[in-house]
Amino acid sequence: MNESTSAAETDNQMMDRKTRVSSVHFDGLSNTNPIIFNPIVSGLMKPNSLGDVIEAIGTASARLKRLDIFKSINFKLEKSHEFEGEIDIIINVVEKGRFELRTETQIGNQEGDLVISGKARNCAGRAEVLSGIYSVGTLTTSSFQLAFTKPLKRHCHSFDLSAHKTIHNLQSFRSHHEVLRGAALNYKRATKYGEHDCTYNATWRELCSPGPNASWAVRSQMGHTLKSSIKHTFTRDLRDNPGLSTGGYRISLTQELAGLGGDASFFKAEGDIQKYIRLHHSGLTLSLGARAGALWATGGTSAATSISDRYFLGGAMSMRGFNMAGIGPRDRNDSLGGDAFWATGIQIRSPIPLLQKSTGDTLQLHSFFNAGSLANFSSDSAHRGLFQRLKDSPLRASTGVGLILQMGPARLEFNYCLPVMYAATDLQKRGFQLGVGLNFL
Structure with a gap:
């Protein structure tokens, strides 16, 4: 048996090793109500092996990124201090600022636009976003849109209500x-x-x-x-x-x-x-x-x-x-x-x-x-x-x-x-x- 085969078998054994998650903690939350992460925490508590834990972390990371309220998201695994043989998951996050205002030029679909956009994140602490966009361009003479977005269960769903006015030349x-x-x-x-x-x-x-x-x-x-x-x-x-x-x-x-x-x-x-x-x-x-x-x-x-x-x-x-x-x-x-x-x-x-x-x-x-x-x-x-x-x-x-x-x-x-x-x-x-x-x- 060569070294690469032995290493692969060792990795497989490690991934199949029985592992339970004792707890999940968030560090870095200041504007966000942690109750909205209950579906994510529930998903991280289900795995019974290290491989399943890593897969669940990947799914949780994608859901957290989809919320668009964090600058960075990092997961850390530690041995549980309360239960032997179990692990704790610590999620370190850095929240984005509550308010954002920016101007930019955009080029696309045969026209150029000057865009002014603003966002108010976490309006009620549950990852809501109130956004407004105003643009002027070559084909789209002017456009304004105001939208309110709210993530729903498991953060795989989102709902938004918007109003708009657009003038096309x-x-x-x-x-x-x-x-x-x-x-x-x-x-x-x-x-x-x-x-x-x-x-x-x-x-x-x-x-x-x-x-x-x-x-x-x-x-x-x-x-x-x-x-x-x-x-x-x-x-x-x-x-x-x-x-x-x-x-x-x-x-x-x-x-x-x-x-x-x-x-x-x-x-x-x-x-x-x-x-x-x-x-x-x-x-x-x-x-x-x-x-x-x-x-x-x-x-x-x-x-x-x-x-x-x-x-x-x-x-x-x-x-x-x-x-x-x-x-x-x-x-x-x-x-x-x-x-x-x-x-x-x-x-x-x-x-x-x-x-x-x-x-x-x-x-x-x-x-x-x-x-x-x-x-x-x-x-x-x-x-x-x-x-x-x-x-x-x-x-x-x-x-x-x-x-x-x-x-x-x-x-x-x-x-x-x-x-x-x-x-x-x-x-x-x-x-x-x-x-x-x-x-x-």
């Missing part, structure tokens, strides 16, 4: 502004399979300020509508890096039903999947992505969907080689969107050998191929089914090469694009294209 591709005012009730639950996010949203929507060259299709939708909807999103994210991943995958599935009062009445279903594969020891990474979505009006056979609810396809981070919302039906200079879409992306990424020591993996080369389509809203196809219209819609495709720069959660791309399949109404972006975003294909 959509003049560049839809020739109008959109003002959103509303409130939302949100419930999140983390499971071993992924995270569930359920939201009830009541939003008063105003389409206003049509541009001088706005089309009749856009002008006819100006005015006020009320959307009352419930929305569910399931996300499973096993990527090793949210930006430049080299392995793992991410799946997101969303359903939204509107019509619980108000003017909007529709059902939406969307899916997004990304898969990353490292190609042996070459340093290359293969990235595969796909998205699809469909929108059904539920207000009767003659019901039409609102331009606010439709899908828009095209842009430097989705269908490269096309302008923002440049794919699909148009009226004059306005993109009208579609009620169904699909899009795929294939990328091969590589670090830059001569610069890898100085830039690490934050700067990479890539080549890409994108393909997709958007369902047509023309009246002559209204009698056909949704998926038949999507099938009959022209295929769009583009290819190219470029540079990727990872900047925190956002990603900047500078690409040379070549559209290879397109429709006559599409706005192509042949040549160099710059894109910034949090979501990409």
